[in-house]
Structures are given as C-alpha cells and as structure tokens.
Amino acid sequence: MSETGSSFSETGSYTLAIDGMGGDGGPEVVVAGLAIAADRHPSARILLVGDEATLSGLLSRHPRAAAICTILPAGSAIPMDMKPTAALRVRDSSMRLAMDAVAKGAAQGVVSAGNSGAMLALAKIVVKTLPGISRPAMAALSPTTRGDVVMLDLGANVSCDWRNLVEFAIMGEAFAKAVLGLPAPTIGLLNVGSEELKGDERLRQAAEVLRGSALAGQFHGFVEGHDITAGTTDVVVTDGFTGNVALKTGEGALKMAFTLLRQVFTSSLLGRIGYLLVRPGLERMKEWLDPRRYNGAVFVGLNGVVVKSHGGTDAEGFAAAVDVAMDMVTHRFTDGIRDRLAHMEKLTSVKAAPDQQQAVPAS
Amino acid sequence: MSETGSSFSETGSYTLAIDGMGGDGGPEVVVAGLAIAADRHPSARILLVGDEATLSGLLSRHPRAAAICTILPAGSAIPMDMKPTAALRVRDSSMRLAMDAVAKGAAQGVVSAGNSGAMLALAKIVVKTLPGISRPAMAALSPTTRGDVVMLDLGANVSCDWRNLVEFAIMGEAFAKAVLGLPAPTIGLLNVGSEELKGDERLRQAAEVLRGSALAGQFHGFVEGHDITAGTTDVVVTDGFTGNVALKTGEGALKMAFTLLRQVFTSSLLGRIGYLLVRPGLERMKEWLDPRRYNGAVFVGLNGVVVKSHGGTDAEGFAAAVDVAMDMVTHRFTDGIRDRLAHMEKLTSVKAAPDQQQAVPAS
Numbered sequence: 001m002s003e004t005g006s007s008f009s010e011t012g013s014y015t016l017a018i019d020g021m022g023g024d025g026g027p028e029v030v031v032a033g034l035a036i037a038a039d040r041h042p043s044a045r046i047l048l049v050g051d052e053a054t055l056s057g058l059l060s061r062h063p064r065a066a067a068i069c070t071i072l073p074a075g076s077a078i079p080m081d082m083k084p085t086a087a088l089r090v091r092d093s094s095m096r097l098a099m100d101a102v103a104k105g106a107a108q109g110v111v112s113a114g115n116s117g118a119m120l121a122l123a124k125i126v127v128k129t130l131p132g133i134s135r136p137a138m139a140a141l142s143p144t145t146r147g148d149v150v151m152l153d154l155g156a157n158v159s160c161d162w163r164n165l166v167e168f169a170i171m172g173e174a175f176a177k178a179v180l181g182l183p184a185p186t187i188g189l190l191n192v193g194s195e196e197l198k199g200d201e202r203l204r205q206a207a208e209v210l211r212g213s214a215l216a217g218q219f220h221g222f223v224e225g226h227d228i229t230a231g232t233t234d235v236v237v238t239d240g241f242t243g244n245v246a247l248k249t250g251e252g253a254l255k256m257a258f259t260l261l262r263q264v265f266t267s268s269l270l271g272r273i274g275y276l277l278v279r280p281g282l283e284r285m286k287e288w289l290d291p292r293r294y295n296g297a298v299f300v301g302l303n304g305v306v307v308k309s310h311g312g313t314d315a316e317g318f319a320a321a322v323d324v325a326m327d328m329v330t331h332r333f334t335d336g337i338r339d340r341l342a343h344m345e346k347l348t349s350v351k352a353a354p355d356q357q358q359a360v361p362a363s
Numbered sequence: 364m365s366e367t368g369s370s371f372s373e374t375g376s377y378t379l380a381i382d383g384m385g386g387d388g389g390p391e392v393v394v395a396g397l398a399i400a401a402d403r404h405p406s407a408r409i410l411l412v413g414d415e416a417t418l419s420g421l422l423s424r425h426p427r428a429a430a431i432c433t434i435l436p437a438g439s440a441i442p443m444d445m446k447p448t449a450a451l452r453v454r455d456s457s458m459r460l461a462m463d464a465v466a467k468g469a470a471q472g473v474v475s476a477g478n479s480g481a482m483l484a485l486a487k488i489v490v491k492t493l494p495g496i497s498r499p500a501m502a503a504l505s506p507t508t509r510g511d512v513v514m515l516d517l518g519a520n521v522s523c524d525w526r527n528l529v530e531f532a533i534m535g536e537a538f539a540k541a542v543l544g545l546p547a548p549t550i551g552l553l554n555v556g557s558e559e560l561k562g563d564e565r566l567r568q569a570a571e572v573l574r575g576s577a578l579a580g581q582f583h584g585f586v587e588g589h590d591i592t593a594g595t596t597d598v599v600v601t602d603g604f605t606g607n608v609a610l611k612t613g614e615g616a617l618k619m620a621f622t623l624l625r626q627v628f629t630s631s632l633l634g635r636i637g638y639l640l641v642r643p644g645l646e647r648m649k650e651w652l653d654p655r656r657y658n659g660a661v662f663v664g665l666n667g668v669v670v671k672s673h674g675g676t677d678a679e680g681f682a683a684a685v686d687v688a689m690d691m692v693t694h695r696f697t698d699g700i701r702d703r704l705a706h707m708e709k710l711t712s713v714k715a716a717p718d719q720q721q722a723v724p725a726s
Binding site: 143144145155158159190192199200224225226227228229230238240241242244245246247248249250251252253254255256257258259260261263264265267268270271273274275276277278281282284285288289 | 506507508518521522553555562563587588589590591592593601603604605607608609610611612613614615616617618619620621622623624626627628630631633634636637638639640641644645647648651652
C-alpha cells in the first residue's frame with residue numbers, strides 16, 4: 001500500500017475504515033448498514049474499528065457484513081457531546097484509529113456517524129489538509145427537480161473569505177465529477193441576487209477569481225436560494241453558515257409538505273381511496289426526497305476520503321454514506337482535486353482586495 | 364392628521380399611499396389588486412400615485428377600486444433596474460411621492476411593487492428610521508406546519524452585527540403582535556446548531572443581550588433551518604444574507620415538491636383519478652403554501668409602514684400586500700416598536716465585545 005490515503009490498492013479492491021462506535025444508534029446500526037453495503041460492494045474491504053466483543057457479536061448475526069469486515073480493536077469511543085479539543089487528546093478512540101488507518105494507507109476512506117466537530121478536528125490533524133487547500137469543507141448531495149446538486153460548505157466553516165469560497169468551488173467540482181459522474185459540472189455561487197453587484201465584497205471577489213480561472217467555462221455566476229432545488233447548477237458554493245441553514249431549511253420545507261400531504265390523504269374517506277390509487281407514485285417521490293438517500297456528508301479538502309454519516313440515521317442511511325465513500329474512493333476524488341489545484345496555480349498569486357462589507361440589498 | 368406617519372386619523376379610517384407604477388405588471392396589476400383590496404377594506408382610503416391618465420383610465424374599468432382611490436399625479440416612475448443612488452435623485456417619481464405622503468402624515472403606510480433597493484433607500488431618506496433603530500430590516504410571513512412565522516431580515520442588510528440582530532428581534536416581535544395578533548410572540552435566533560456555543564461571536568452576543576432584556580421571557584435561544592417551517596418560534600431573526608437565502612431555499616423546496624406531486628398525479632390514469640378524489644384537500648394545501656398569500660414584505664424600523672410587494676406578483680398577491688399594510692397600520696405597529704424600545708433602554712448601554720469570528724462548526 002502507498003503512503004497516502006488517496007491511492008488505491010493494486011488488486012483493484014478498496015478498503016474503508018469504519019468507525020463502529022459512532023452515531024445515536026451505535027454499533028447495531030453501523031453493522032446493519034454494513035450488511036446492506038456488503039451486497040452493493042462485495043469486493044470492498046472494511047476495517048471495522050471499535051470494541052472487539054461488541055462488534056464480533058454483531059458480525060456473527062450479520063454474516064454478509066462479516067464477509068467483508070476485519071475488526072480493528074479500539075479502547076474507547078468519542079461521546080457525541082465531547083468537545084473537539086478534548087476528542088483530540090483521546091488516542092485510542094475508534095474514530096481516531098479509523099483516521100489513522102487512512103493516514104497510514106491501510107484504508108482509502110473513513111466513515112463515521114459520530115461527533116462532527118471531533119471528526120473535523122481529527123481529520124485535519126490525522127488525515128491532514130491537502131496542500132493548496134486552506135480549510136476542509138463539508139459537502140453533500142441534495143435533491144433537485146432535475147437530479148442531484150452538490151452543496152458546500154454545510155457547516156465546517158461558519159465564516160469564510162473569498163479564497164475559501166474559490167477552494168470550495170474547486171472541491172465541489174471534483175465531488176460532482178466523482179459522485180455524480182458529470183464530465184464538466186457547472187458551479188454557482190450562492191447570493192441574494194443573481195446580478196453582479198449583489199452581495200458583499202467577498203462574493204464579488206470569489207466570482208471574479210473564478211471567472212478568470214481554469215473553471216471559468218463551468219462557472220455560472222451567482223445563484224439564489226431557489227436555484228438549489230431548481231438544479232440551475234450542479235454545484236452550489238457558499239459559506240458554512242449559510243449552507244447549513246439552507247440545507248436544513250430545504251429539508252424542513254419538504255417535511256412540512258409531507259405533513260400537509262398526509263393530512264390531505266387521511267382527513268376523508270375519499271382522501272384515503274385517492275391515496276391507494278397514487279401510492280406507487282407517492283412512494284417514488286418520497287424515496288427521491290428521502291434524507292437517508294442523501295446521507296453521507298463529505299469533509300472535502302483532505303488527504304483521503306472522510307465521510308460523515310448523520311448521527312440519527314438508520315442502517316439504510318448508513319449504507320448510503322458507505323456508497324458515497326466508495327464512489328469517492330473508486331473515482332479517485334482526492335486525486336481529482338490535486339489535478340485541479342495543479343491547474344489553478346493562478347489562484348495563489350491573485351492579489352485580492354481586503355474583504356469589505358459593502359452591502360447591496362437583496363432583490 | 365398628525366405629523367408622524369404612524370398615527371391614525373381620528374375618524375378611524377386609514378390612508379395608504381400606493382405606488383401605482385411599480386412592479387413587472389405595472390399599473391394594471393396594481394389597480395386590479397386594489398379592486399380586490401377595496402372589498403376587504405371598504406373604509407380604507409387610497410392615495411394612488413402615478414401617471415394620471417393611465418391610472419384614471421384603469422380606475423374607470425375598476426369602479427370598486429375607484430370608490431376608495433384618489434389619484435396623486437406623479438411625473439415619472441423608477442425603473443426596476445435603476446440604482447438606489449440614482450433613484451434618490453428623481454424628485455417626482457411615484458415611489459418618492461408615495462413616501463412623501465407618509466412623511467407628511469397624509470398617509471400612514473405605503474405599498475409598492477417597484478425596485479426594492481430604491482424603495483429601501485427612499486424609505487430611509489424620506490420616511491426615516493425610528494430613533495433607537497440603526498438599520499431598517501425586511502420582514503415577512505412564511506408558512507409553517509403550525510401557523511405563520513415572521514422572518515427577518517430578508518435582505519435589507521447583507522451583513523449585520525449583534526446590535527442589528529437584537530433590533531431585528533424587537534421589530535419582529537412587534538410585527539408578530541400586529542400581523543399575527545399574538546400577545547407574546549416567541550423569538551428564535553437562526554444558527555447552525557441550537558447549543559449555546561454554536562455559531563459566531565455576533566450570534567452569541569446577540570443571544571446574551573436578549574437573555575438579559577425585557578424580551579427574555581419570549582426569547583427561545585438559537586433555532587436551526589428546519590425550525591422555520593416547524594414553527595418552533597413565532598419570529599426567526601437572522602442577517603439579511605442568510606434570511607434571503609433561507610426564504611428562497613424554502614420556497615424552492617416547496618416548488619420542487621409540487622412539481623414532483625404533479626408528476627405523481629399526471630403520470631397514470633390511476634393518478635388522475637386519485638387527483639380528482641383528493642383535489643379539495645390539495646387545493647387547500649396549495650392555498651396555504653401559496654407564495655401570493657405571503658406577499659408583502661415590510662421594511663420595519665421606519666417612521667411609518669412601508670410594504671414591498673413582490674415585483675412579479677398578480678392582483679391577488681398585490682391585494683395581500685395591501686392586507687399586510689392595513690394590518691400594520693390598524694394595529695399601530697410603529698407605536699408598538701416605539702413602546703418596546705422605550706423598555707429596552709438597557710440595550711444601548713450594553714458593553715459588547717467586538718465582533719470576532721470564532722467559528723464553531725455546525726452539527
């Protein structure tokens with residue numbers, strides 16, 4: 001195996017290190033998720049990190065998962081509410097050992113449903129940030145009427161400057177290539193209006209740099225909140241505060257739509273009959289919008305694939321996070337970012353005006 | 364009539380100044396909207412400002428609107444794409460003269476579907492900001508599963524400090540009282556997590572001030588994106604950048620849900636039969652979520668009621684914006700903010716730490 005976590009083994013099979021102890025559902029959900037993942041990725045190898053007795057007990061009940069898993073014992077687990085600084089001091093946690101496996105090249109990616117803050121801190125220290133990237137970001141897929149969109153940052157960086165935004169665009173483009181399989185994904189910069197003068201200096205500066213970069217042909221300019229679900233661009237770039245709020249607001253709006261729909265279909269006898277008639281279509285719609293299908297946020301900009309599963313997900317959701325990690329590993333996502341950075345040397349030489357807060361009101 | 368735009372006439376009837384020339388649909392949509400508004404507010408008086416020939420021609424075709432309207436002739440109209448600084452120099456625009464009417468006390472509120480940037484700039488100069496408020500914000504209602512929520516700022520201020528956020532809380536509370544009729548509306552501060560340590564210094568500072576203020580009993584703390592549609596609080600406070608993105612993202616998600624639903628109901632014969640059975644319930648749901656019902660964003664923090672109708676709305680939507688203006692005028696919204704500010708003297712004496720960007724990642 002090579003020294004860097006991003007390279008793949010010569011036999012053509014890939015290894016993921018899985019934190020067996022993370023998430024609200026704990027090891028039960030993780031192992032049940034791996035049983036589903038084993039069917040989808042039979043040639044994958046899994047290093048399952050955590051309490052040996054617990055994990056071997058669970059694997060004996062999930063023979064499909066056992067077939068692809070090797071247990072890597074860990075002495076402790078990071079609690080969901082532990083502060084990142086404290087988590088960094090725990091040397092034998094399942095999360096830490098899983099990250100170590102990537103850093104050593106024993107695995108190409110890691111998946112955990114554990115504490116996000118701890119995960120980001122550990123990833124930065126252990127897996128390390130790619131040269132040329134100042135801060136990792138959190139990226140994930142989200143549904144649109146036309147397909148899926150890559151959104152980032154979703155909360156790793158609550159404040160960002162223009163340079164961070166440009167880096168997010170680079171990483172989002174590589175993500176869309178690897179996970180959506182698009183040859184030349186389009187990129188939008190989230191703003192309060194699509195006109196060039198909207199937003200603050202930070203956004204205008206990022207847009208200017210992208211327009212003059214190797215990504216110019218794929219850069220669509222500013223997009224607005226409604227463009228996310230409209231699928232106007234394949235990638236939507238924003239700071240971690242706005243991205244986190246936008247993601248959760250969109251999910252909340254869909255949840256409200258389904259709550260209201262349930263009332264429509266249950267409030268009368270005709271409604272219940274109507275439901276039976278349209279059930280197959282509704283189920284497809286629900287599946288399309290199912291948050292579990294979009295589970296698996298990726299910390300991008302690291303020297304290896306690091307995937308965060310939602311803490312509250314179920315086995316199906318965890319399997320989706322494993323899918324994302326496998327997609328990124330097999331499509332050599334990390335190498336994709338490295339290549340792009342090599343073609344974006346310009347970026348580091350750009351002289352940008354200091355960030356100013358020249359406010360132009362929204363339309 | 365009194366000198367200030369916020370007071371009401373002694374006869375119990377209220378006057379609104381309406382910019383007859385604003386919006387993508389122009390005077391036709393405005394006058395058709397006023398015909399609907401006239402049925403709902405038969406005792407209201409309307410000063411309809413704009414081109415006399417055009418407006419009198421339209422009023423002759425809408426006798427219901429004519430019954431409550433007096434035309435105030437204006438020599439020009441502000442184009443939708445004119446820059447705010449240029450708009451300020453046009454002295455005889457319909458938008459300007461409508462604002463002048465509020466400033467002079469000839470009307471208690473103004474409604475325009477015109478250029479937002481121009482409207483905000485003119486409102487600040489002509490109607491003027493309330494003493495004690497540093498910046499006006501844009502507020503509007505949005506649907507939740509439990510009723511309506513007041514959101515602000517929706518784009519008037521793309522960057523805000525803690526003091527602006529506290530002022531938005533004060534104004535949002537008064538808005539919820541006036542428009543939703545709630546005796547003690549609850550307030551949430553939008554953040555990337557509900558824990559006290561989440562977000563940046565600006566948010567933590569605003570939360571601390573609110574916890575020590577006269578609004579403490581109504582302050583719920585931090586809320587997240589999904590809390591908006593869940594109706595966790597009656598008021599959601601955020602900066603204009605995040606608020607604008609959140610509002611448009613939520614609208615976009617609902618639009619996607621309806622697009623997918625349409626496919627469910629039209630893709631098969633059973634679907635079409637199912638649609639006929641649930642149509643009444645679906646129509647109610649659609650009506651509840653209809654963006655036209657939520658039309659009418661308010662520039663709050665001014666010395667009078669200033670309502671912005673969406674430029675692309677129809678007559679029904681414009682009438683909803685008039686409803687909002689009437690609600691605010693009759694419930695003496697501006698006086699409500701003044702009273703609250705008088706009880707918040709503390710606010711101005713708070714010693715706050717300078718805004719820092721201490722990032723705590725999102726959950």
